[in-house]
Amino acid sequence: MFMGEFRHNIDAKGRLIIPSKLREQCGESVVITRGFDGCLALYTQEGWNDYYQKLQTLPKTKKDARNFVRIITSRASECEFDKLGRVNIPNVLRLEGKLEKECIIVGVGDHVEIWNQILWDEYYNTNKDNFDEISESLDGFDL
Template identity: 50%
Template structure:
């Protein structure tokens, strides 16, 4: 399980340091893809395969399903962690997430999210204002 928030910087080669607490869970190679809210999602291979199976079970005859699956898989890339615990974030993914230098790496249970620091701070401010309201609505989801 991935938990916590870590602030890091990309180096000049577009590499980020994977927090030590996340390295074992992500493994030596993992999948990075375009996430929601303009962040990146990082998945260990077993979790990626589970997600892939769920997406395969959706009705491909629906236009919205095709669009989501196309967007999600076309942005995916296999990433490898080097001996120093760094990985290169591919340019298209960095551009999508507006990542330039300062990043925030967040553990979100079964995945890791990578955010441009400014976008993360904006998200926290907006989401923080509605945190209680969101929690109250979890009843509707059977939580």
């Protein structure tokens, strides 16, 4: 399970260190694609295969389902770790996630999210004060 929040800089070539605490669970390569709420999503190969299988269950006769699958898979990229524990994030994904320098890497259970630091700070600060209301809105979910 991925968890924690880590701050790292992406370099001019698009290389980002994935913290060893997270990297140890990844194997030799990962899949990075568009995430939700403005971030990128990083999956292990196994996690990506599971996610992709779920995508394949969406009804191909529904335009929104086709659009969703296209958007998620068209820019998905398999990325290998270099000797320093970095992944090279393709430019098209860096633009998608607005990654310029300061990044936040967040473990969210079954995958990792990569955020522009400013966007993450805004997202977190906006939602942290609503934590109790958010939890109450999750019908059928009891901790």
